Amino acid sequence: MTTIVGVIGGGQLARMMIPAAVNLGIDLRVLAESEGMAAGLAAAGVGDYRDADTVLAFAETVDVITFDHEHVPQEILRALVNRGVRVHPGPDALLYAQDKLLMRQKLTDLGLPVPDWAAVSNSGELAAFLAEHDGRAVVKTPRGGYDGKGVRVVSGEHDVDDWFEALAGDDRGSALLVEELVDFRRELAQLVARRPSGEIVAWPLVETVQRGGVCAEVIAPAPGSAGRVADVAADIAMAVAEGIGVTGVLAVELFETTDERLLVNELAMRPHNSGHWSIDGSTTSQFEQHLRAVLDLPLGATGARELWSVMVNVLGGPAEGSMADRYPAAFDAHPTVKVHNYGKDPRPGRKIGHVTAGGDELETVVYEARATAAFFQD
């Protein structure tokens, strides 16, 4: 069988596919944005993923194309498919990770629970939406946002006039997404994987803790989620995967509302920060599973290996030196915690690594994970 997987993008998600690829004897080849990227070890070359010739030439050296990110332009994705290249996830699915307006429309069409939303093209339309939603809402740019960028909480119709102005000059879209400000108790994430021939598996539902729009911590499984909540979340994510035809790993970010509904917030069609715990905490990591899925191999078991796993991101990193400089102290204090270092230079707010702790008592596991991560941040 074919086992050369090409990954477009050389960030930490591509990097974390390397151990899984080494274990399974899969030849992983990364098209990196530049030298010295996190996934540099597997870099087959450096090139611009927005350049069709670069991507098409890269595709000729591999059996299947997958992604570290969702930013490859649709026209390039479609050119790949037209040439007969296996692309997972494919352009029809990726569209809904690339454009939040299309995503909201598709989820609505599929009958899945989403916040109230509308497409707005000017301040008048925004004013109308605000009037119907107690004067507050969230406005999102349909494209290019991540980690809190391109998201603004608004209470006045002119709060995003700058975005409306920018829209006028963008030929790809002429509307912003406006959503109700959901009154949520907490954020959850449901990770699933689907292979082209249809099999879908779900990992345990997790709770994600965001700080400043960025994922800070993940608790697996989400406390108090056994039973109905977990079942509903898995049903939603599987319906998204099937309805959109996602191949590979799909992360569905969810709001658990104060009135006990689950609403879909965002989608990611690739390994996702909410699934990093699975490297150490699940029988099959999201990275191994993604490789299995894109190669259309039977998927691995997704059970938790510990009663509780807690992942804490290393954001920013130490003020001086590197993560590794802190290993002697961190390893000495926390011999059971698994440390992941993406090989990136520290920079405020940057995700440069994560740690995962596991065990039987949630309080202890949370402490172990947070205390270990604290060694790498000051």
Added chain:
Amino acid sequence: MTTIVGVIGGGQLARMMIPAAVNLGIDLRVLAESEGMAAGLAAAGVGDYRDADTVLAFAETVDVITFDHEHVPQEILRALVNRGVRVHPGPDALLYAQDKLLMRQKLTDLGLPVPDWAAVSNSGELAAFLAEHDGRAVVKTPRGGYDGKGVRVVSGEHDVDDWFEALAGDDRGSALLVEELVDFRRELAQLVARRPSGEIVAWPLVETVQRGGVCAEVIAPAPGSAGRVADVAADIAMAVAEGIGVTGVLAVELFETTDERLLVNELAMRPHNSGHWSIDGSTTSQFEQHLRAVLDLPLGATGARELWSVMVNVLGGPAEGSMADRYPAAFDAHPTVKVHNYGKDPRPGRKIGHVTAGGDELETVVYEARATAAFFQD
């Protein structure tokens, strides 16, 4: 801190260090014997480890030198140390993995339990040993043996005349090692790791099943070994590590005799086949631990993550095609078993991969591991 680890030798042991290095952000650089070795992804170059200039040049590009095998000549190891290179394990320790006569003498000096043994230079000396041991014994060449090679069970004084003749032309030694044929119930292996500053940790004692002198299966922990046997084994291995000054991972292969003694059979000063289960079955794999140890970092926890882990080697591989050709069937039947593929071409008797199963019931775990491995061998 320094994090460039140079590995001499590009086999599967170096390969399995790659995932651990990626996770910890360690820059692993392998000096491979040839192109296309199992650890090729991390190969910094290709060269002969018996050539001093090659090894010294390689050492200048890394912070610490360690090994995929124990065959680097003493004079080269000592030249490295004399240049100030950090070499772990060092030449004084490796000597005892390179020469079984010196190993037997050292273990005897340390007061550790070993089979009866002698150095014999001719058939007359062998005859004398046989006379004292019911006419049967095991003869080993002190150097160069592995996986059953260089080992012969003898019952006549002339059974190794060919080796005595070869000895006459070898300036490195003029004797063979002869040992009593131990009446053992089973073979065990105790894996420990020691860092240069002295800390030692031990994994659970395991049972190893050999077929034709080659490790076929490993059961962790060794059934029925809780208590005295496990304690004695750990004490022996720690005494070896300290007594010989081993740094990195040390595997001590043991006989459990029918009269309930533990005797040291062989030593390996590197990650070892008996420890492959630890990748999936222990909090810290032997490969991560080896990297921690050679960098003199605090060692990780060595507890078992499952009640039982069973590792089965893939020996030889499929008669046609590759291991990966069997993934669809194997993964479909065994979604919880972890498969490791060394990227080596199948060849009779060759170790090309392994599988590890884990769980609560030993019988089921053994079945899962053997049934999965069977998909890759015919």
